[in-house]
Amino acid sequence: MADSAGAGRPLIAARMDHGHGTGPGTGAPVGSGGTDALGWAAVDGVLVLFLVVAAAGYAVALRASRVRSRWPVRRTVCWYAGLGCVAAALLGPVGQAARGGFTAHMTGHLLLGMIAPLLLVLAAPVTLVLRALPVRAARSLTRLLRRRAVRVITHPVVTAVLSAGGLWVLYTTALYPLMHGSPLVHALVHAHVLLAGYLFTAALVGPDPDPHRTSMAMRSVVLVAFIASHSVLAKWLFAHPPAGVGQADGQAGAQLMYYGGDAVDVLLIVLLFSRWYATTRPRARVPAGMRTGP
Amino acid sequence: MSIAPTGGGREAVTDAANGVAAHVGRRTVASGFLFGCGIAASMIDLFVFHLGLQWHHFYDLSTPEVALAADGVFHAVGWFITVWGLFLLADVRRRGDVAWRRWTGAVVTGVGAFQLFDGVINHKVLGIHQIRYHVDLLPYDAAWIGTAALLLLVGIIILWRTRPARAAR
Numbered sequence: 001m002a003d004s005a006g007a008g009r010p011l012i013a014a015r016m017d018h019g020h021g022t023g024p025g026t027g028a029p030v031g032s033g034g035t036d037a038l039g040w041a042a043v044d045g046v047l048v049l050f051l052v053v054a055a056a057g058y059a060v061a062l063r064a065s066r067v068r069s070r071w072p073v074r075r076t077v078c079w080y081a082g083l084g085c086v087a088a089a090l091l092g093p094v095g096q097a098a099r100g101g102f103t104a105h106m107t108g109h110l111l112l113g114m115i116a117p118l119l120l121v122l123a124a125p126v127t128l129v130l131r132a133l134p135v136r137a138a139r140s141l142t143r144l145l146r147r148r149a150v151r152v153i154t155h156p157v158v159t160a161v162l163s164a165g166g167l168w169v170l171y172t173t174a175l176y177p178l179m180h181g182s183p184l185v186h187a188l189v190h191a192h193v194l195l196a197g198y199l200f201t202a203a204l205v206g207p208d209p210d211p212h213r214t215s216m217a218m219r220s221v222v223l224v225a226f227i228a229s230h231s232v233l234a235k236w237l238f239a240h241p242p243a244g245v246g247q248a249d250g251q252a253g254a255q256l257m258y259y260g261g262d263a264v265d266v267l268l269i270v271l272l273f274s275r276w277y278a279t280t281r282p283r284a285r286v287p288a289g290m291r292t293g294p
Numbered sequence: 295m296s297i298a299p300t301g302g303g304r305e306a307v308t309d310a311a312n313g314v315a316a317h318v319g320r321r322t323v324a325s326g327f328l329f330g331c332g333i334a335a336s337m338i339d340l341f342v343f344h345l346g347l348q349w350h351h352f353y354d355l356s357t358p359e360v361a362l363a364a365d366g367v368f369h370a371v372g373w374f375i376t377v378w379g380l381f382l383l384a385d386v387r388r389r390g391d392v393a394w395r396r397w398t399g400a401v402v403t404g405v406g407a408f409q410l411f412d413g414v415i416n417h418k419v420l421g422i423h424q425i426r427y428h429v430d431l432l433p434y435d436a437a438w439i440g441t442a443a444l445l446l447l448v449g450i451i452i453l454w455r456t457r458p459a460r461a462a463r
Contacts, residue, residue, distance in 0.1 A: 220374065223370075224367070224370045224371055224374050225370070226370075227369070227373065227374075228366035228367040228369065228370040228371075229366065230366075231365075231366045231369045231370065232362055232365075232366035235362055235365075235366070262373070265370075265373065266373050269373060269377040270377055273377055273378060274381075277381055277384060277385065280385070282389055
Protein backbone atom coordinates (compact mmCIF):
# COMPACT_ATOMS: atom_id res chain seq x y z
CA MET A 1 0.00 0.00 0.00
CA ALA A 2 1.28 3.44 -0.91
CA ASP A 3 1.55 5.24 2.38
CA SER A 4 2.58 8.85 1.99
CA ALA A 5 1.47 10.15 5.41
CA GLY A 6 2.82 6.98 7.00
CA ALA A 7 6.27 8.44 6.61
CA GLY A 8 5.45 10.59 9.62
CA ARG A 9 5.02 7.45 11.69
CA PRO A 10 7.83 5.21 10.55
CA LEU A 11 7.30 2.50 13.18
CA ILE A 12 3.73 1.72 12.22
CA ALA A 13 4.40 2.03 8.52
CA ALA A 14 7.31 -0.37 8.81
CA ARG A 15 5.20 -2.88 10.69
CA MET A 16 2.41 -2.64 8.19
CA ASP A 17 4.70 -3.04 5.20
CA HIS A 18 6.18 -6.06 6.86
CA GLY A 19 2.82 -7.64 7.45
CA HIS A 20 1.82 -6.91 3.90
CA GLY A 21 4.92 -8.41 2.37
CA THR A 22 5.39 -11.57 4.32
CA GLY A 23 1.88 -12.51 5.33
CA PRO A 24 0.11 -13.17 8.61
CA GLY A 25 2.09 -14.66 11.36
CA THR A 26 5.23 -12.74 10.47
CA GLY A 27 3.89 -9.19 10.53
CA ALA A 28 6.26 -8.11 13.29
CA PRO A 29 9.38 -6.02 13.42
CA VAL A 30 12.49 -8.15 13.16
CA GLY A 31 13.65 -7.35 16.69
CA SER A 32 10.84 -9.02 18.64
CA GLY A 33 9.92 -11.38 15.79
CA GLY A 34 9.87 -14.63 17.76
CA THR A 35 7.12 -13.96 20.30
CA ASP A 36 5.02 -11.82 17.95
CA ALA A 37 5.06 -14.40 15.17
CA LEU A 38 3.93 -16.95 17.74
CA GLY A 39 1.19 -14.54 18.85
CA TRP A 40 -0.16 -14.05 15.31
CA ALA A 41 -0.11 -17.81 14.73
CA ALA A 42 -1.99 -18.36 18.02
CA VAL A 43 -4.64 -15.81 16.97
CA ASP A 44 -5.11 -17.55 13.64
CA GLY A 45 -5.27 -20.90 15.42
CA VAL A 46 -8.01 -19.75 17.81
CA LEU A 47 -9.95 -18.34 14.86
CA VAL A 48 -9.75 -21.60 12.90
CA LEU A 49 -10.85 -23.50 16.01
CA PHE A 50 -13.83 -21.14 16.42
CA LEU A 51 -14.82 -21.61 12.77
CA VAL A 52 -14.56 -25.39 12.97
CA VAL A 53 -16.61 -25.53 16.20
CA ALA A 54 -19.28 -23.20 14.76
CA ALA A 55 -19.47 -25.18 11.51
CA ALA A 56 -19.58 -28.56 13.24
CA GLY A 57 -21.98 -27.33 15.93
CA TYR A 58 -24.58 -26.24 13.38
CA ALA A 59 -24.26 -29.57 11.57
CA VAL A 60 -24.64 -31.54 14.82
CA ALA A 61 -27.72 -29.50 15.80
CA LEU A 62 -29.20 -30.05 12.33
CA ARG A 63 -28.69 -33.80 12.72
CA ALA A 64 -30.10 -33.87 16.26
CA SER A 65 -33.26 -32.06 15.18
CA ARG A 66 -33.86 -33.92 11.92
CA VAL A 67 -36.94 -35.68 13.35
CA ARG A 68 -38.69 -32.32 13.64
CA SER A 69 -40.22 -30.28 10.82
CA ARG A 70 -38.04 -29.37 7.87
CA TRP A 71 -35.36 -26.77 8.52
CA PRO A 72 -35.25 -24.17 5.72
CA VAL A 73 -32.22 -24.75 3.51
CA ARG A 74 -31.60 -21.00 3.18
CA ARG A 75 -30.86 -20.80 6.92
CA THR A 76 -28.20 -23.48 6.63
CA VAL A 77 -26.76 -21.70 3.59
CA CYS A 78 -26.72 -18.41 5.56
CA TRP A 79 -24.80 -19.97 8.45
CA TYR A 80 -22.01 -21.40 6.33
CA ALA A 81 -21.85 -18.31 4.12
CA GLY A 82 -21.55 -16.22 7.29
CA LEU A 83 -18.69 -18.36 8.58
CA GLY A 84 -17.14 -18.08 5.12
CA CYS A 85 -17.27 -14.28 5.42
CA VAL A 86 -15.56 -14.42 8.82
CA ALA A 87 -12.84 -16.64 7.38
CA ALA A 88 -12.45 -14.42 4.30
CA ALA A 89 -12.20 -11.29 6.45
CA LEU A 90 -9.47 -12.59 8.73
CA LEU A 91 -7.60 -15.33 6.89
CA GLY A 92 -6.48 -15.55 3.28
CA PRO A 93 -5.62 -12.63 0.99
CA VAL A 94 -8.06 -10.05 2.50
CA GLY A 95 -7.02 -10.80 6.07
CA GLN A 96 -3.39 -10.61 5.02
CA ALA A 97 -3.76 -7.32 3.16
CA ALA A 98 -5.88 -5.88 6.00
CA ARG A 99 -2.80 -5.80 8.20
CA GLY A 100 -1.14 -3.54 5.66
CA GLY A 101 -3.65 -1.13 4.18
CA PHE A 102 -6.73 0.75 5.34
CA THR A 103 -8.91 -0.05 2.30
CA ALA A 104 -8.24 -3.76 2.69
CA HIS A 105 -8.85 -3.41 6.42
CA MET A 106 -12.23 -1.81 5.66
CA THR A 107 -13.13 -4.62 3.24
CA GLY A 108 -12.43 -7.05 6.05
CA HIS A 109 -14.50 -5.00 8.48
CA LEU A 110 -17.51 -4.86 6.17
CA LEU A 111 -17.33 -8.65 5.89
CA LEU A 112 -16.72 -9.24 9.59
CA GLY A 113 -18.86 -6.52 11.18
CA MET A 114 -21.83 -6.27 8.84
CA ILE A 115 -22.23 -9.06 6.26
CA ALA A 116 -21.13 -12.01 8.42
CA PRO A 117 -23.32 -10.99 11.41
CA LEU A 118 -26.33 -10.52 9.12
CA LEU A 119 -25.89 -13.96 7.56
CA LEU A 120 -25.28 -15.64 10.93
CA VAL A 121 -28.36 -13.97 12.45
CA LEU A 122 -30.52 -15.01 9.47
CA ALA A 123 -29.39 -18.61 10.06
CA ALA A 124 -31.43 -18.54 13.33
CA PRO A 125 -28.89 -20.49 15.42
CA VAL A 126 -30.83 -20.10 18.70
CA THR A 127 -33.96 -21.59 17.15
CA LEU A 128 -31.90 -24.49 15.81
CA VAL A 129 -30.31 -25.14 19.21
CA LEU A 130 -33.73 -25.07 20.90
CA ARG A 131 -34.99 -27.65 18.39
CA ALA A 132 -31.95 -29.85 18.87
CA LEU A 133 -31.88 -29.86 22.69
CA PRO A 134 -33.99 -32.17 24.86
CA VAL A 135 -37.03 -30.36 26.33
CA ARG A 136 -35.54 -29.84 29.80
CA ALA A 137 -32.30 -28.40 28.47
CA ALA A 138 -34.20 -26.23 26.00
CA ARG A 139 -36.29 -24.86 28.88
CA SER A 140 -33.15 -23.99 30.85
CA LEU A 141 -31.79 -22.18 27.81
CA THR A 142 -35.02 -20.21 27.40
CA ARG A 143 -34.89 -19.29 31.09
CA LEU A 144 -31.34 -18.10 30.60
CA LEU A 145 -32.37 -15.98 27.60
CA ARG A 146 -35.11 -14.37 29.69
CA ARG A 147 -32.60 -13.10 32.24
CA ARG A 148 -32.35 -9.39 32.92
CA ALA A 149 -28.70 -9.30 31.87
CA VAL A 150 -29.65 -10.69 28.45
CA ARG A 151 -32.35 -8.05 28.15
CA VAL A 152 -29.78 -5.31 28.75
CA ILE A 153 -27.08 -6.69 26.46
CA THR A 154 -29.54 -7.31 23.59
CA HIS A 155 -31.33 -3.97 23.85
CA PRO A 156 -31.07 -2.14 20.48
CA VAL A 157 -29.64 0.99 22.09
CA VAL A 158 -26.94 -0.98 23.94
CA THR A 159 -26.00 -3.04 20.90
CA ALA A 160 -25.90 0.06 18.68
CA VAL A 161 -23.60 1.83 21.15
CA LEU A 162 -21.37 -1.26 21.37
CA SER A 163 -21.22 -1.57 17.60
CA ALA A 164 -21.11 2.03 16.34
CA GLY A 165 -19.34 3.35 19.45
CA GLY A 166 -16.71 0.65 19.10
CA LEU A 167 -15.95 1.87 15.57
CA TRP A 168 -15.52 5.48 16.74
CA VAL A 169 -13.13 4.34 19.46
CA LEU A 170 -11.23 2.14 17.01
CA TYR A 171 -10.71 4.75 14.31
CA THR A 172 -10.39 7.98 16.27
CA THR A 173 -8.04 6.84 19.05
CA ALA A 174 -4.66 5.13 19.16
CA LEU A 175 -6.40 1.76 19.15
CA TYR A 176 -6.10 1.40 15.37
CA PRO A 177 -2.28 1.53 15.21
CA LEU A 178 -2.09 -0.44 18.47
CA MET A 179 -4.19 -3.23 17.01
CA HIS A 180 -1.76 -3.76 14.15
CA GLY A 181 1.14 -4.14 16.52
CA SER A 182 -0.39 -6.58 19.00
CA PRO A 183 -1.91 -9.95 18.11
CA LEU A 184 -3.97 -9.94 21.32
CA VAL A 185 -5.51 -6.48 20.71
CA HIS A 186 -6.08 -7.46 17.07
CA ALA A 187 -8.00 -10.57 18.16
CA LEU A 188 -10.03 -8.71 20.80
CA VAL A 189 -11.00 -5.93 18.39
CA HIS A 190 -12.17 -8.41 15.78
CA ALA A 191 -14.05 -10.53 18.31
CA HIS A 192 -15.81 -7.35 19.49
CA VAL A 193 -16.67 -6.28 15.93
CA LEU A 194 -18.23 -9.66 15.10
CA LEU A 195 -20.06 -10.08 18.40
CA ALA A 196 -21.37 -6.51 18.58
CA GLY A 197 -22.45 -6.75 14.93
CA TYR A 198 -24.30 -10.00 15.69
CA LEU A 199 -26.12 -8.62 18.75
CA PHE A 200 -27.06 -5.42 16.91
CA THR A 201 -28.43 -7.28 13.87
CA ALA A 202 -30.24 -9.83 16.05
CA ALA A 203 -31.87 -7.10 18.16
CA LEU A 204 -33.19 -5.38 15.03
CA VAL A 205 -34.11 -8.09 12.54
CA GLY A 206 -33.29 -11.46 14.14
CA PRO A 207 -35.64 -14.36 13.31
CA ASP A 208 -34.76 -16.12 16.58
CA PRO A 209 -37.28 -15.96 19.44
CA ASP A 210 -36.53 -12.78 21.40
CA PRO A 211 -38.36 -12.39 24.72
CA HIS A 212 -37.03 -8.84 24.96
CA ARG A 213 -37.99 -7.63 21.49
CA THR A 214 -38.51 -3.87 21.52
CA SER A 215 -41.11 -1.92 19.58
CA MET A 216 -40.88 -1.18 15.87
CA ALA A 217 -40.51 2.53 16.67
CA MET A 218 -37.56 1.87 18.99
CA ARG A 219 -35.81 -0.36 16.47
CA SER A 220 -36.46 2.14 13.66
CA VAL A 221 -34.99 5.08 15.57
CA VAL A 222 -31.95 3.04 16.62
CA LEU A 223 -31.34 1.86 13.06
CA VAL A 224 -31.58 5.40 11.66
CA ALA A 225 -29.21 6.69 14.35
CA PHE A 226 -26.79 3.84 13.63
CA ILE A 227 -26.79 4.52 9.88
CA ALA A 228 -26.30 8.23 10.51
CA SER A 229 -23.37 7.55 12.85
CA HIS A 230 -21.86 5.16 10.31
CA SER A 231 -22.03 7.68 7.47
CA VAL A 232 -20.75 10.55 9.63
CA LEU A 233 -17.79 8.43 10.74
CA ALA A 234 -17.04 7.51 7.12
CA LYS A 235 -16.96 11.19 6.10
CA TRP A 236 -14.95 12.06 9.19
CA LEU A 237 -12.38 9.40 8.25
CA PHE A 238 -12.31 10.75 4.69
CA ALA A 239 -10.98 14.00 6.14
CA HIS A 240 -9.08 12.53 9.11
CA PRO A 241 -7.64 9.09 8.38
CA PRO A 242 -6.51 7.04 11.41
CA ALA A 243 -2.93 7.38 12.58
CA GLY A 244 -0.48 5.79 10.19
CA VAL A 245 -2.85 5.69 7.22
CA GLY A 246 -2.02 7.64 4.07
CA GLN A 247 -4.44 10.16 2.56
CA ALA A 248 -5.32 8.24 -0.62
CA ASP A 249 -5.69 4.93 1.20
CA GLY A 250 -7.74 6.61 3.94
CA GLN A 251 -10.11 8.25 1.44
CA ALA A 252 -10.62 5.05 -0.56
CA GLY A 253 -11.28 3.12 2.67
CA ALA A 254 -13.70 5.78 3.96
CA GLN A 255 -15.73 5.70 0.73
CA LEU A 256 -15.82 1.91 0.84
CA MET A 257 -17.11 2.15 4.41
CA TYR A 258 -19.77 4.66 3.33
CA TYR A 259 -21.12 2.90 0.25
CA GLY A 260 -20.56 -0.69 1.42
CA GLY A 261 -22.14 0.18 4.76
CA ASP A 262 -25.06 1.78 2.93
CA ALA A 263 -25.75 -1.38 0.94
CA VAL A 264 -25.97 -3.47 4.12
CA ASP A 265 -27.88 -0.73 5.98
CA VAL A 266 -30.56 -0.58 3.27
CA LEU A 267 -30.83 -4.37 3.50
CA LEU A 268 -31.36 -4.03 7.27
CA ILE A 269 -34.13 -1.46 6.69
CA VAL A 270 -35.81 -3.82 4.20
CA LEU A 271 -35.58 -6.73 6.67
CA LEU A 272 -36.96 -4.58 9.48
CA PHE A 273 -39.99 -3.60 7.40
CA SER A 274 -40.53 -7.07 5.99
CA ARG A 275 -40.98 -8.33 9.56
CA TRP A 276 -43.47 -5.51 10.17
CA TYR A 277 -45.19 -6.39 6.89
CA ALA A 278 -45.53 -10.05 7.88
CA THR A 279 -46.81 -9.37 11.39
CA THR A 280 -49.41 -6.78 10.31
CA ARG A 281 -50.95 -9.00 7.63
CA PRO A 282 -54.71 -8.31 7.55
CA ARG A 283 -56.62 -11.37 8.75
CA ALA A 284 -60.06 -10.25 7.62
CA ARG A 285 -61.73 -7.41 5.76
CA VAL A 286 -62.70 -5.78 9.06
CA PRO A 287 -60.26 -3.29 10.59
CA ALA A 288 -58.48 -5.89 12.75
CA GLY A 289 -54.83 -5.06 13.13
CA MET A 290 -55.21 -1.72 11.37
CA ARG A 291 -53.89 0.28 14.28
CA THR A 292 -50.38 -1.11 14.13
CA GLY A 293 -47.78 0.85 12.27
CA PRO A 294 -44.12 1.55 12.51
CA MET B 295 -61.87 4.21 -2.54
CA SER B 296 -61.13 0.61 -3.13
CA ILE B 297 -62.88 -1.14 -0.27
CA ALA B 298 -66.58 -0.62 -0.84
CA PRO B 299 -69.25 -1.29 1.78
CA THR B 300 -70.00 -4.99 1.44
CA GLY B 301 -73.48 -5.61 2.76
CA GLY B 302 -75.22 -2.29 2.33
CA GLY B 303 -77.86 -3.14 4.93
CA ARG B 304 -75.91 -3.16 8.19
CA GLU B 305 -74.61 0.20 9.33
CA ALA B 306 -71.81 -1.21 11.46
CA VAL B 307 -70.33 -2.97 8.47
CA THR B 308 -70.57 0.20 6.37
CA ASP B 309 -68.94 2.28 9.08
CA ALA B 310 -66.14 -0.24 9.44
CA ALA B 311 -65.62 -0.32 5.69
CA ASN B 312 -65.57 3.48 5.57
CA GLY B 313 -63.02 3.50 8.37
CA VAL B 314 -60.86 1.06 6.43
CA ALA B 315 -61.25 3.11 3.24
CA ALA B 316 -60.24 6.31 5.02
CA HIS B 317 -57.29 4.52 6.62
CA VAL B 318 -56.14 3.04 3.31
CA GLY B 319 -56.58 6.45 1.67
CA ARG B 320 -54.38 8.15 4.27
CA ARG B 321 -51.85 5.37 3.99
CA THR B 322 -51.72 5.79 0.18
CA VAL B 323 -50.83 9.47 0.59
CA ALA B 324 -48.33 8.75 3.39
CA SER B 325 -46.68 6.06 1.25
CA GLY B 326 -46.30 8.35 -1.75
CA PHE B 327 -45.10 11.32 0.28
CA LEU B 328 -42.47 9.28 2.19
CA PHE B 329 -41.30 7.59 -1.00
CA GLY B 330 -41.10 10.96 -2.81
CA CYS B 331 -39.08 12.59 -0.01
CA GLY B 332 -36.95 9.46 0.24
CA ILE B 333 -35.96 9.23 -3.43
CA ALA B 334 -35.30 12.97 -3.50
CA ALA B 335 -32.99 12.58 -0.51
CA SER B 336 -31.25 9.32 -1.32
CA MET B 337 -31.44 8.52 -5.01
CA ILE B 338 -31.78 11.68 -7.10
CA ASP B 339 -28.74 13.24 -5.44
CA LEU B 340 -26.68 10.04 -5.74
CA PHE B 341 -27.56 9.08 -9.32
CA VAL B 342 -27.95 12.52 -10.93
CA PHE B 343 -25.47 14.77 -9.16
CA HIS B 344 -22.78 12.37 -7.93
CA LEU B 345 -22.68 9.73 -10.65
CA GLY B 346 -24.32 11.43 -13.65
CA LEU B 347 -23.26 15.09 -13.76
CA GLN B 348 -20.43 14.64 -11.23
CA TRP B 349 -21.07 18.12 -9.85
CA HIS B 350 -20.99 16.68 -6.34
CA HIS B 351 -18.11 14.93 -4.72
CA PHE B 352 -18.14 12.44 -1.88
CA TYR B 353 -17.33 15.15 0.62
CA ASP B 354 -16.11 18.67 -0.10
CA LEU B 355 -14.08 18.83 3.16
CA SER B 356 -15.50 22.27 3.93
CA THR B 357 -18.56 21.26 5.94
CA PRO B 358 -18.74 22.34 9.58
CA GLU B 359 -19.11 19.47 12.05
CA VAL B 360 -22.72 20.20 13.01
CA ALA B 361 -23.72 20.15 9.35
CA LEU B 362 -21.79 16.91 8.82
CA ALA B 363 -23.82 15.27 11.60
CA ALA B 364 -27.06 16.70 10.17
CA ASP B 365 -26.10 15.37 6.75
CA GLY B 366 -25.60 11.89 8.24
CA VAL B 367 -29.07 11.99 9.77
CA PHE B 368 -30.69 13.16 6.50
CA HIS B 369 -28.87 10.41 4.68
CA ALA B 370 -30.11 7.72 7.07
CA VAL B 371 -33.66 9.09 7.17
CA GLY B 372 -33.68 9.30 3.36
CA TRP B 373 -33.07 5.59 2.91
CA PHE B 374 -35.38 4.71 5.78
CA ILE B 375 -38.39 6.60 4.45
CA THR B 376 -37.81 5.33 0.88
CA VAL B 377 -38.18 1.75 2.11
CA TRP B 378 -40.96 2.69 4.53
CA GLY B 379 -42.95 4.30 1.71
CA LEU B 380 -42.61 1.20 -0.47
CA PHE B 381 -43.72 -1.13 2.32
CA LEU B 382 -46.73 1.09 3.03
CA LEU B 383 -47.56 0.88 -0.69
CA ALA B 384 -47.33 -2.92 -0.53
CA ASP B 385 -49.62 -2.82 2.51
CA VAL B 386 -52.20 -0.67 0.70
CA ARG B 387 -52.00 -3.04 -2.26
CA ARG B 388 -52.73 -6.15 -0.25
CA ARG B 389 -55.81 -4.43 1.22
CA GLY B 390 -57.29 -3.54 -2.16
CA ASP B 391 -56.62 -1.58 -5.33
CA VAL B 392 -54.12 1.26 -5.19
CA ALA B 393 -55.30 4.74 -6.18
CA TRP B 394 -52.27 5.24 -8.42
CA ARG B 395 -53.03 8.81 -9.49
CA ARG B 396 -53.34 9.89 -5.88
CA TRP B 397 -50.19 8.01 -4.94
CA THR B 398 -48.29 9.67 -7.83
CA GLY B 399 -49.51 13.08 -6.66
CA ALA B 400 -48.19 12.31 -3.19
CA VAL B 401 -44.81 11.24 -4.66
CA VAL B 402 -44.49 14.50 -6.64
CA THR B 403 -45.44 16.47 -3.52
CA GLY B 404 -42.80 14.57 -1.53
CA VAL B 405 -40.05 15.18 -4.11
CA GLY B 406 -40.93 18.88 -4.24
CA ALA B 407 -41.11 19.23 -0.46
CA PHE B 408 -37.75 17.59 0.12
CA GLN B 409 -36.08 19.47 -2.73
CA LEU B 410 -37.34 22.76 -1.30
CA PHE B 411 -36.02 21.77 2.12
CA ASP B 412 -32.70 20.71 0.55
CA GLY B 413 -32.35 23.92 -1.44
CA VAL B 414 -33.17 26.24 1.45
CA ILE B 415 -32.01 24.48 4.62
CA ASN B 416 -29.20 22.18 3.44
CA HIS B 417 -27.60 24.46 0.86
CA LYS B 418 -28.24 27.92 2.23
CA VAL B 419 -28.77 27.66 6.00
CA LEU B 420 -26.55 24.72 7.00
CA GLY B 421 -24.16 24.92 4.04
CA ILE B 422 -23.75 21.13 3.90
CA HIS B 423 -22.79 21.30 0.24
CA GLN B 424 -23.51 23.38 -2.86
CA ILE B 425 -25.11 22.37 -6.15
CA ARG B 426 -21.98 23.01 -8.16
CA TYR B 427 -18.55 24.38 -7.42
CA HIS B 428 -16.49 27.18 -8.99
CA VAL B 429 -19.50 28.77 -10.71
CA ASP B 430 -21.94 31.57 -9.97
CA LEU B 431 -24.45 29.80 -7.73
CA LEU B 432 -27.42 32.14 -8.14
CA PRO B 433 -28.92 30.62 -11.34
CA TYR B 434 -28.37 27.09 -9.94
CA ASP B 435 -30.03 27.91 -6.63
CA ALA B 436 -32.89 29.71 -8.39
CA ALA B 437 -33.43 26.72 -10.70
CA TRP B 438 -33.26 24.21 -7.84
CA ILE B 439 -35.59 26.07 -5.50
CA GLY B 440 -37.87 27.13 -8.37
CA THR B 441 -38.38 23.59 -9.69
CA ALA B 442 -38.90 22.45 -6.09
CA ALA B 443 -41.73 24.94 -5.61
CA LEU B 444 -43.20 23.98 -8.99
CA LEU B 445 -43.13 20.24 -8.16
CA LEU B 446 -44.71 20.93 -4.79
CA LEU B 447 -47.48 22.93 -6.44
CA VAL B 448 -48.14 20.27 -9.13
CA GLY B 449 -48.19 17.55 -6.46
CA ILE B 450 -50.68 19.42 -4.30
CA ILE B 451 -52.93 20.06 -7.32
CA ILE B 452 -52.94 16.34 -8.18
CA LEU B 453 -53.73 15.48 -4.55
CA TRP B 454 -56.55 18.02 -4.53
CA ARG B 455 -58.06 16.69 -7.77
CA THR B 456 -57.91 13.07 -6.61
CA ARG B 457 -59.34 13.73 -3.13
CA PRO B 458 -61.93 11.16 -2.04
CA ALA B 459 -65.56 12.18 -2.48
CA ARG B 460 -67.20 13.37 0.73
CA ALA B 461 -70.56 11.90 -0.35
CA ALA B 462 -69.44 8.39 0.62
CA ARG B 463 -69.96 9.12 4.32
